[in-house]
Amino acid sequence: MAxxxxxxxxxxxxxxxxxxxxLMQGGYLHYLKYLKTKEKWDENPGKMPTFSIxxxxxxxxxxxxxxxKSMIKLHYPKEKLEVIIINDNSSDSTGEIVEEYAKKYTFIKxxxxxxxxAGKGKSxxxxxxxxxxxxxxxxVYDADNTPEPDSIYHLALGLNKDKKAGAIVGKFRVINANKNLLTRFINIETLTFQWLAQAGRWYWFKMTTIPGTNFAIRRSILDELGGWDEKALSEDTELSFRVYNLGYYIRFFPAAVTWEQEPENLKVWWKQRTRWARGNEYVIGKYLLRFSKLKNKKIGLDLFYxxxxxxxxFIGILISHAIFITSLFVDLELTxxxxxxxxxxxxxxxFVTEVLLALSMEKQQLTIKxxxxxxxxxxxxxQLWVCLVVYATFxxxxxxxxxQxxxxxxxxxxNQKEQVAVEKTNAKRTS
Structure with a gap:
């Protein structure tokens, strides 16, 4: 039996x-291709749409x-831009800071x-x-994000030149990657996820998952869908499935770059990732049960993933770990x-090869460290992820x-005191 x-x-x-x-092969091929696509699109970007961030x-x-401050620096016609900060029942000085900027800049609301x-969640x-x-x-951008000046332009460019794309997804980088060992792990994880899962799935299947930040979606689609699902802890993944079901695809366009802060200690990481895992499991259950009623069966590819x-x-990992540990104490007679x-x-x-290939696609990331x-x-x-998924499933x-x-x-x-200095070198560090 063992x-x-x-x-x-x-x-x-x-x-x-x-x-x-x-997937990594597809991610690498997309890496080689997308800059040429961008150059071609830049020759005739078309009329820029109005944007609500x-x-x-x-x-x-x-x-x-x-x-x-990063919103103010965006290279996009301000008459076509509105930045809406939703101060969601904050008890600190968030509201006062936002009001101060709203008084100075007419495009900030x-x-x-x-x-x-209020205060019930992002959705x-x-x-x-x-x-x-x-x-x-x-x-959509998270409140800790500092997008690069051309990020909105690139999101708009993607939607302008690809009419079949319901949404355009950019790339996010970790601004505090060198803070400690945990943030270095997260930095490597995010780069691998984006070039393997995002770019790879886009290249082979024309499928990408909307992340929580640095993406743009056509308003007509959101209106048709009725906005975000407020029961979903992973509102981004859940929205992706509904966009697919309307017959659109979601394009990964890494020319649009934002920088975000990641958890700097295990307690915060554990809570955040538990929410992500639970949210994705909610999406699996929601769409697996109604798969026969879905219009676009291609969703099955992502649902299966x-x-x-x-x-x-994770079941496979748990079984192999259990057998390995048991074999240290009991002879299981495994041939x-x-x-x-x-x-x-x-x-x-x-595993190492795949991760290093992902790092090679980013400047100054394939280092000895x-x-x-x-x-x-x-x-x-x-291995910590294994424990987390078990806990989230429970x-x-x-x-x-x-x-419940x-x-x-x-x-x-x-608090990121060095953030301003880091932002000045962002353009030099990204590919």
Whole structure:
């Protein structure tokens, strides 16, 4: 019986590894191609649409001013731009800071929400902001984001030149990547995710997941969908599925770049990632149960990806770990013993290769320090993800069984004194 479970776990793990190799190949091909596409589009960008940028903010006085300054620096006609800050029932000085900038700049607007329709999460705040917006295109940035000056132009360019795209997704970078070992792990994780999962899925399947920030979506689509699902903890993933179902695709266009702050300690990381995992599991359950009623069956590709990533793959990992630990104390009489070790070592090498390839696509990221970090990452950060998904699954099952109300966790921010200096070198560091 133990041998059968070992075979099952190895099959699941290697299936995912091969799929990731396939995606990374697509990500690399997209990396080689997208700059040529951008150059061609730049020759005749077309008429720029009016933009409404929504920035939900709940107790963000530590970071909101830097975000507002980056909005002022955007290279986009200000008469076609409105920046709407949704001060979502903040108890700090977020509202005062936003009002100060709104008085100075006519394209910046402040929306203040109050109970009972306030402070319940990002989706609710975005829906409030949407009601006050007028743009043909809606863009979203988190309150800790500092987009590069050309980011909105590139999002608009993508929508102008690709009429089949319902939304355009840009790239995000970690502004505090060098703060400590955890932020270096997160930096490597985000780069790998974007070039493997985002760029790879776009290249092969014309599918990309809307992230929580640095994306633009046609207003007509949001109006048709009725805005954001306020029950979804991962409102971005849930919105992606509904956009697919209307028959549109979501394009990954990494020319649009924003910089964001990431958690600097494990407590904040654990809470944020637990919300992400639970949110994605909510989406899996929501669309798996109604798959037969979906108009666009292509959604099944992404549904399968999320299902395999958050359920089957982690089950395979747990089984292999359990058998390995048990075999240290009990003779399980595994005939595949030696072969399994070879496969596991080879799997580790493939993991390292994929991550290093992703780092090679970004300037100054394929360094000796990052290579060593990747080696450590597999045995620490990646294993921590396994524990987190198990915990998130338990919470989500508990919520369903006891019909508990979904509670939103707002990610804690950290003071970034060096942020201004970092922003000055952003353009030189990105590819």
């Amino acid at each position: 041998e059968l479970f070992m075979y099952i776990s190895l099959f699941i793990i290697w299936f995912m590894l091969f799929y990731h190799m396939f 929504l920035i939900p903010a709940h107790n963000e006085d530590m970071v909101i001013e830097n975000t507002l 402040a929306v203040h929400t109050k109970p009972p329709n 609710g705040a975005l829906n409030q902001g949407l009601k006050h917006s007028t743009g043909e295109v809606i863009a 999320f299902l395999f990533t958050y359920i089957f793959f 595949i013993g030696f072969v399994s070790y070879v496969l596991l070592v080879t799997g580790f090498l493939l 990052n290579v060593l970090t990747v080696l450590i990452m597999y045995f620490t950060y990646s 919470l989500e099952m508990k919520r369903i069984i006891f019909k 109300e979904v509670k939103w966790y707002k990610t804690q921010r950290f």
